[in-house]
Amino acid sequence: MIILKTNLELKLTFEKLIRTMKEPVEWNGTFVVVGDYLILQGRVRSLFFNFENRKVLTNIIDIPVKEEDVIELDNHTKVQNVLNLVLYAFGKWGMIRGVKVEQDYAQLNTLFTTVLREFAVEPGYSQENFRFYKAGIRLNYEDVIGCAIEAEEEKEKPVEEEMESGGLWHKLVWNKQKKTFLKQDTTYAQRQKNRLGNNFYMVGYQCPKCREYLHMVVFPENKEFRIETVEGGVFLARAYTCNTCHCFYTPRPEKLLAEGDVYVMDFMSDTHAYEDYLELLGSQGDRVSNYKFNEYEVIRKRKNQMQINDTKESLETICSNMDALDDKGLEVLKAKIEEGFYPAESVKYLEKAVDEAGRSPKRGNRNHVDDRQSAKDFKAGSRRKNGEHFSADGSRQTEPQSGADGRPDRSLKMNDGQSTDLQDGTGSQPGNERHSVMHSSQQAEDQQQEDSASSDGKTVSKDQIEKKEIPKTKLDAARKRYLAKCNVIDRLSPTQLESFKKELLQEKNLYDTDKEPILAQIRKREEAQKCEYIQKLAAGCKGENYAKMQRAISEIEKTDLPDTEKQKVLETLYQEKKRQGEAEVASMVQKAPSTQDLKQFRAFMDRLKGYSEVDLSPYEAALKEKQKAAESREISNMIRHTRIADRTGLTELMRRLKGMQFDEQLLAPYMQKLEEKLTAMDSEALDKICENLPQMTADEALEAYQKVDEGIFLPKLKTNALEMLKKRLIKLKTDECELLVHKLQESLKGKIKENDRYHFYPARKVMMKEATEEELATIRFALDTYGTKRGLFEYPILVVDTSRNQSGKEGIILTPEHLFYRTMLNAYMIPIGDIRKVQTQTGLLNTGVSIEIKDGTKIRLPYAVDKKELPAWGSCLKDFISYLQEKPDSRNLTYLASEKHETICCFRCGYTYKGGNVCPKCGYKMNR
Numbered sequence: 001m002i003i004l005k006t007n008l009e010l011k012l013t014f015e016k017l018i019r020t021m022k023e024p025v026e027w028n029g030t031f032v033v034v035g036d037y038l039i040l041q042g043r044v045r046s047l048f049f050n051f052e053n054r055k056v057l058t059n060i061i062d063i064p065v066k067e068e069d070v071i072e073l074d075n076h077t078k079v080q081n082v083l084n085l086v087l088y089a090f091g092k093w094g095m096i097r098g099v100k101v102e103q104d105y106a107q108l109n110t111l112f113t114t115v116l117r118e119f120a121v122e123p124g125y126s127q128e129n130f131r132f133y134k135a136g137i138r139l140n141y142e143d144v145i146g147c148a149i150e151a152e153e154e155k156e157k158p159v160e161e162e163m164e165s166g167g168l169w170h171k172l173v174w175n176k177q178k179k180t181f182l183k184q185d186t187t188y189a190q191r192q193k194n195r196l197g198n199n200f201y202m203v204g205y206q207c208p209k210c211r212e213y214l215h216m217v218v219f220p221e222n223k224e225f226r227i228e229t230v231e232g233g234v235f236l237a238r239a240y241t242c243n244t245c246h247c248f249y250t251p252r253p254e255k256l257l258a259e260g261d262v263y264v265m266d267f268m269s270d271t272h273a274y275e276d277y278l279e280l281l282g283s284q285g286d287r288v289s290n291y292k293f294n295e296y297e298v299i300r301k302r303k304n305q306m307q308i309n310d311t312k313e314s315l316e317t318i319c320s321n322m323d324a325l326d327d328k329g330l331e332v333l334k335a336k337i338e339e340g341f342y343p344a345e346s347v348k349y350l351e352k353a354v355d356e357a358g359r360s361p362k363r364g365n366r367n368h369v370d371d372r373q374s375a376k377d378f379k380a381g382s383r384r385k386n387g388e389h390f391s392a393d394g395s396r397q398t399e400p401q402s403g404a405d406g407r408p409d410r411s412l413k414m415n416d417g418q419s420t421d422l423q424d425g426t427g428s429q430p431g432n433e434r435h436s437v438m439h440s441s442q443q444a445e446d447q448q449q450e451d452s453a454s455s456d457g458k459t460v461s462k463d464q465i466e467k468k469e470i471p472k473t474k475l476d477a478a479r480k481r482y483l484a485k486c487n488v489i490d491r492l493s494p495t496q497l498e499s500f501k502k503e504l505l506q507e508k509n510l511y512d513t514d515k516e517p518i519l520a521q522i523r524k525r526e527e528a529q530k531c532e533y534i535q536k537l538a539a540g541c542k543g544e545n546y547a548k549m550q551r552a553i554s555e556i557e558k559t560d561l562p563d564t565e566k567q568k569v570l571e572t573l574y575q576e577k578k579r580q581g582e583a584e585v586a587s588m589v590q591k592a593p594s595t596q597d598l599k600q601f602r603a604f605m606d607r608l609k610g611y612s613e614v615d616l617s618p619y620e621a622a623l624k625e626k627q628k629a630a631e632s633r634e635i636s637n638m639i640r641h642t643r644i645a646d647r648t649g650l651t652e653l654m655r656r657l658k659g660m661q662f663d664e665q666l667l668a669p670y671m672q673k674l675e676e677k678l679t680a681m682d683s684e685a686l687d688k689i690c691e692n693l694p695q696m697t698a699d700e701a702l703e704a705y706q707k708v709d710e711g712i713f714l715p716k717l718k719t720n721a722l723e724m725l726k727k728r729l730i731k732l733k734t735d736e737c738e739l740l741v742h743k744l745q746e747s748l749k750g751k752i753k754e755n756d757r758y759h760f761y762p763a764r765k766v767m768m769k770e771a772t773e774e775e776l777a778t779i780r781f782a783l784d785t786y787g788t789k790r791g792l793f794e795y796p797i798l799v800v801d802t803s804r805n806q807s808g809k810e811g812i813i814l815t816p817e818h819l820f821y822r823t824m825l826n827a828y829m830i831p832i833g834d835i836r837k838v839q840t841q842t843g844l845l846n847t848g849v850s851i852e853i854k855d856g857t858k859i860r861l862p863y864a865v866d867k868k869e870l871p872a873w874g875s876c877l878k879d880f881i882s883y884l885q886e887k888p889d890s891r892n893l894t895y896l897a898s899e900k901h902e903t904i905c906c907f908r909c910g911y912t913y914k915g916g917n918v919c920p921k922c923g924y925k926m927n928r
Contacts (some may be wrong), residue, residue, distance in 0.1 A: 001032065001033070001034050001063075001142070002032070002033040002034075002071070002145050002146065002149070002267065003031070003032055003033075003065055003069050003070050003071065003927070004030070004031040004032070004033070004070070004071050004073055004079065004083075004145075005029060005030060005031075005070050005071065005072050005073060005244070006029045006031065006033075006073055007072075007073045007080070009080070010073065010080060010083060012028055012253075013084070013087075014027065014040060014396070015027060017087065017096065018040070018047065018100075020096070020097065020098035020099065021047075021056075021096060021097050021098065022097065023045075023047055023058050024044050024045055024058065024780075025040065025045050025047045025048070025058055026043045026044065027041070027042050027043075028042060028043055029041050030065065030070070030687055031083065031897070032046075032063050032533075033139045033141060033142045033145045034142060035141070035142055036050055036051045036052040036141045036142075037049065037050055037051075037141070037754070038083070038086060038141060039061070039063070041061075041063055041065075043591065044060060044460070045058045045059065045060055046058065046059060046060070046061050046063075049086055049090060051089070051129065051130040051140075051141050051723065052129050052130075052131075052132070052639045053228065054090070054093050054095055054128070054129060054130075054825055055095075056090060056095045056096065058446055068651070068830070071149065075151075075152075075554075076148070076149065076152045077121070078148040078151050078152050079145060079148045079149055079152065080117070081115045081148075082115065082144055082145055083113060083145075083147045085115065085130075087099065087110065088103075088108055088112075088124060089102055089130050090106070090477070091305040092105070092108060092769065093127075094827050104780065104783065104784060105125060105126060105783060105784035105785075105788045106783060106784075106787070106788055106789075106790055107125065108125055108788075109123055109124075109125050109788045109789060110792065112125055116132070116144070116913050118151060119147040119148055119151040120134055120135070120147075121133070121139065121144055122134070123242050123787070124789075125786050125788055126468075126784060126785050126786065127784040127785045129357065129784065132144050134147070145645050155456075169566065170267070170270070170273055170908055170909050170920055171909065171910070171923065172227070172228060172265070172277075172909045172911075172922050173228045173229060173230060174227055174228065174230070174234075174250070174263035174264060174265045175229075175230055175263065175264050176229065176230050176231065176252065176261075176262075176263055177262060177263075177264045177266075178260055178261060179208040179249070179262055179264070180208055180210070180260050180264075181205045181206065181208060181214075181249075181258060181260060182205070182206045182208075183204045183205050183206070183258065183338070184204050184206065184213075185204060185355075186202070186203070186204040187886050189200065189527055194213070195215070195868065196215040196241070196243055196278075197282070197385075198278055198279055198282025198283070198285075199217050199218075199282045199283075199285040199286055199287060200215035200216065200217045200241060200278070200282060200285075200794045201215060201216060201217075201287070202214075202215055202216075203215070203216045203240070203338055203339070203340075204338055205240065205257055205258070205338070207242035207245055207247070209245045210242065210244050211245065212243075212244045212245075214241065214242055214249070215242075216238055216239070216240050216339070216340060217238065217239055217241075217245065217281055217282055217285035218237065218238045218285055218286070218287075218288055218290050218340040219239075219284060219285050219286070219290060220285075220286050220288050220290065221235055221236065221288075221290050221291070221292065223291070223788050224236050224282070224290075224295070225239070225281060225284045225285070226297065227250075227263075227265075229263050231252075232296060232297060232298065233296070233297030233298075234252075234253060234263070234294055234297060235294065235295050235296075235297060235300055236250055236293065236294055236296045237280055237290040237292045237293060237295070237454060238251075238290065238294070238339060238340050238485040239285075240257060241278060245266070246266070246267040246268060246270065246271065246274040247264065247265070247266045247267065247268075248264070248265040248266075248267075248277070248281075248682070249262045249263070249264055249891065250262060250263050251293070251294055251296060252294065253293055253294045253295050253299070254294075254336045255294070256293075256332070256336065256339060257339055258295055258331075258335040258338075258339075263699075265277075269921065271307065273922070273924075275909060276908075276922060276924055276925065277921035277922055277923050278923075279923055280582070280922065280923030282918075287344070289339060289340050289341060289342050289343045289344065290341065291312045291313065291341050291342070292310060296647075314342070314346065315337070315342040315343075315346040315347065316346060316348055316350065318333060318355055319350050319354065321634050322354070324355070330354070331352060334354060334355075336356065336797050351518055380693065392424070397407055408657055409624060416750040417695060433793070463569065470509055470510070470511065471506075474509040474555065475509055475510065475511075475514075477509070478507060478509035478510045478514075479514060479822075481506075481508065482504065482510070482518055482728075485500060486518055486521055489521055489522070489525050490525065492525070494526075494529055497522060497525060497526060497529070500522065501519070501522050504518055504522070509704065511593055527561065527565075530559055530560070531561065531565055533559075534556045534559055534561070534565075534569050535569060537552050537555065537556060538552065538556070538569045538570075538573050540552070541573060541576070542576070542849065543749055543849050544580075545584065546577060546580050546581045546611060547578065547610075548579040549576065549580060550577065551571065552573065553570060553573055553574070553577065556569060556570060557570070577613065578613045579613070581611040581613055581614045582614050583687075584611070584614070585608060585611050585614045585619070586619075588604070588607070588608065588625070589608075589619045589622060592626060592823055595633075596629075596630050597630060597633055597634055597637070598631055598634035598660075599635070600630070601626060601627060601630035602697055604629075605623070608623075612898040613890055627663075628663060628666055629820045631662045631663060631666055631667075633665060634660070634662075635657065635662060635666070635667065635670050638653065638657065638660075639653065639670065639674075644677075646681075646862075647678065647681050647685070647712070648678060649672065650678050650681065651678065651712075653674065654671065654675075654678070657670065657674075658671075659670065670907075678714065679714060679717065682713045682714050682717050683717060683720075684707065685711075685713070685719035685720045686713060686717055686718075689704050689707050689708055689711075689721070690704060690708075690721055690724065690725065693724060693725070693728055694728075696732075697732070698732035698733055698736055699730065701725055701728045701732055702729060702792070702793060704725055705722065705725040705726070705729060705792070705793075706792075708721050708722055708725060709722060714925060719899060727794045730767060730793070731767075733763075733768075733793045733794075733795055734763045734764060734767045734795070736795075736816065737761060737763035737796075737797060737816075738763045738764050739893050740797045740816060740921075741760045741761060741763065741797055741798070743880070743883075744797060744798060744814075744876070744880055745760060747876045747880060748852050748872075748873075748876050751872035751873075751875075751876060752865055752869040752872050752873055752876075753869070755864060755865065756797065757800060757801045757802065757806065757811075757864040758799075758800055758864065759779050759798070759799040759800075759801065760798055761779060761795055761796045761798070761799070762775055762776075763795055777802055777808075778799060778806070778807070778808035779796060779799045779808065780808075781807055781809065782799045782801065782808035782809070782811060782813055783796065783799075783809065783813065784820040785809055785822070786813070786821075786827045787813045787815075787820045789829050790813075790815055790817070790818060790820070791817060793819055794815050794816065794818070795815065795816075796813050796814065796815050797811075797815060798814045798816045799811065799812070799813050799814075800812045800813075800814075800863070800864050801864065802823075802862040802863070802864050809822070810822050810823055810824065810862060811862055811864070812861055812862060813872055816832070816884055817831065817832055818830065818831055818832060819832060819835070819851075819881070821826065821859075821861055821862060823862055828859065830851070830853060830859070832855050832881060832884045832885055833885060834853045834882055835851050835852075835853055835854075835856075835885070836851075836852045836853060836854050837851070837852050837878070838850075838851050838874060838878035838881060839851070839852070839874070840871050840873075840874030840875070842867065842870055842871060847867060848861070848863060848870070849861045849863055849870065849873065849874045849877065849910060904916075904917075906919040906924055907923050908924040909922040909924070
């Protein structure tokens with residue numbers, strides 16, 4: 001069962017149909033398709049259409065409908081066409097009151113074939129039923145709807161977009177260049193959040209062209225992506241892209257991006273080629289790390305031959321010996337962290353430690369370290385042995401310990417035996433060494449007390465320990481220490497104040513009542529510092545541009561302060577921002593160049609929209625003129641730079657122009673000229689097809705008709721050409737049919753007597769509309785019952801009626817191309833060219849006329865003559881079929897629409913490969 005929800009067009013059509021039929025059905029807009037039934041579900045009564053027995057009726061039925069099973073028909077044009085078949089089929093049968101269908105059954109079958117051939121379904125529409133076939137297998141109406149839905153789902157959006165434009169041809173060889181990549185500090189969370197898609201995520205490096213952030217893709221180890229460069233093949237461990245400039249960058253082998261020695265692949269304005277390459281690289285990459293540099297292909301092959309493996313060095317190992325790194329080595333480490341050399345989980349927890357190590361004052365005393373030796377030691381890395389680390393100079397480094405959750409211990413042991421707490425940001429500083437030692441001693445005493453408290457075998461909770469009485473000596477010492485700090489609290493920086501607060505909260509030698517006054521002073525001081533900061537921030541915006549003011553206002557609004565304090569600063573800043581915005585907008589509009597192209601103008605408008613407080617209405621007229629000028633230049637450029645070699649190129653240009661949403665009045669003159677050119681092209685093509693129309697034979701005219709009917713031309717020109725060809729074909733086919741009828745009649749004259757069951761087609765009378773209903777009744781019934789699959793302009797020559805009531809329901813139909821026959825049990829269509837021989841038997845038990853087709857099948861034909869006339873009828877039929885077979889087969893020519901290629905050459909980059917439509921080198925999707 002298939003459940004469909006109607007769209008607006010179908011809703012109007014079928015509601016009008018129900019009103020026309022005057023049926024008591026209140027339709028709820030749902031189609032239910034079950035077997036050969038189409039049901040228009042109503043709130044009480046539903047309307048049923050049965051394709052097998054032609055019945056149309058109403059009934060009460062309860063059909064359970066689940067929302068997840070309902071298919072919306074908004075964009076399902078193929079399904080909509082199949083549903084509309086009901087109107088023609090049941091209208092021709094006379095089962096729909098108020099609907100009259102003029103076409104005969106053959107014409108309707110041609111129409112139905114056009115609708116259903118998109119999903120390889122053949123119609124079998126006759127006066128008795130409507131059946132469907134696919135590859136010779138009968139389908140019900142539900143199967144046909146299912147085929148239509150599948151055909152709709154197979155249409156993929158990326159393919160449709162690619163058909164709009166294939167992009168330029170590109171030679172995919174990366175060039176070697178020197179660039180400067182500025183870097184902004186970013187956090188792990190920022191890099192995770194700002195992703196480009198296709199496994200590209202943001203890094204802190206900026207594009208050397210536009211200063212936008214780059215996005216990076218990393219390829220898994222041993223699955224690096226191979227590219228061609230001016231220096232030969234290179235395996236990429238990572239690549240970077242700027243989505244604004246449509247450019248890709250990657251470091252040269254054994255280099256980092258920060259060094260600026262890179263390969264570049266620039267697609268410039270070719271968006272389609274860039275997006276395909278972006279998708280290709282992204283599909284090969286993953287959200288992983290890769291400890292390797294980019295590598296030359298020749299070097300990798302040499303390593304593989306010599307079975308040399310690169311040494312992998314973990315970030316935890318390096319951080320455990322970070323004190324041995326000089327400034328240059330530390331910068332290399334930071335660059336490697338930014339460029340995806342280490343796993344994201346390690347970077348998340350250790351990146352802060354590396355940053356703090358770079359800001360440490362101790363690093364100023366390390367100038368005596370040899371830079372070259374430090375870099376050499378850093379690249380060499382540390383070696384593992386028996387669970388311990390050995391640095392390049394052979395000194396042993398302690399293995400970092402892991403916590404309960406499997407992550408590295410946040411307290412990293414340094415060479416001097418002191419510890420650095422990454423969580424609190426407090427390290428071993430020259431001025432705090434004594435405090436750190438005392439703090440460690442105090443922690444040891446606290447741990448000893450906890451151990452002694454639980455030595456009797458009972459577990460003591462943390463809360464119980466904290467509630468224990470603090471010795472007076474420790475309490476007094478702590479009070480004295482924190483009182484001293486409170487006396488200088490006004491001199492503490494925000495960072496020092498935060499450290500002081502954390503230390504106080506962790507202090508175990510003070511009661512909460514002692515901590516609260518100190519915390520109050522800290523909070524008061526924090527609020528004062530924030531007030532000073534926002535005032536300073538506002539003061540710094542004086543005379544600055546709109547963007548800087550906007551950033552300052554945003555930062556102030558997010559500051560954790562009472563609204564009254566923030567409003568004191570923001571009120572003036574809002575006014576200043578609006579004044580500055582109005583001044584900048586006026587300047588931008590005045591200085592905007594008059595030669596902007598459409599892309600530049602739209603970017604300019606996007607910048608203006610960023611001034612949310614500024615009223616743009618005074619500049620509306622000027623901007624409208626600039627827009628028209630930009631659009632006019634864009635249209636002219638598109639027409640001038642588009643190579644129009646054929647109709648396809650011209651229609652593609654017109655489609656692109658319409659899709660650009662230009663001003664209609666501005667676009668109209670250009671479209672008129674293009675339409676005139678298109679009309680000239682189509683007229684020339686149609687004139688060539690219809691050349692010498694008065695001298696065409698029937699076969700030549702039919703071939704021309706098929707070319708025009710299947711070709712793509714302007715509707716008006718196509719209709720006129722088809723009409724001319726149709727008139728010519730009707731005349732020729734009528735003459736042909738009339739001559740064939742006369743020939744067959746002459747061959748039968750004197751051999752069999754006149755028979756009222758033999759109906760010869762009055763082609764001339766039909767063309768002149770002089771035939772009576774009595775002459776055509778039996779012929780039309782036969783054609784509409786079992787002759788529905790005859791071709792276009794395929795007129796019958798003879799209809800032999802063998803039905804008992806002489807209705808034409810059974811018998812044979814002979815045409816120039818086919819022999820149709822039907823008995824009570826069977827019905828077939830046999831091409832004239834497939835008939836091998838005709839035989840007549842007049843034995844006692846085996847009497848009749850049979851034909852043998854090329855595959856050896858023998859078929860007995862129905863006949864309507866006396867037994868003594870049977871040999872004459874069989875002989876005449878044999879001779880006439882032989883005559884029809886002598887005619888040329890040009891009317892049945894089949895044209896191949898496409899060629900098959902074993903080896904495909906990419907249209908974009910020229911790369912040759914086998915199998916598939918997507919190029920593995922550049923990602924182009926439309927190769928054939």
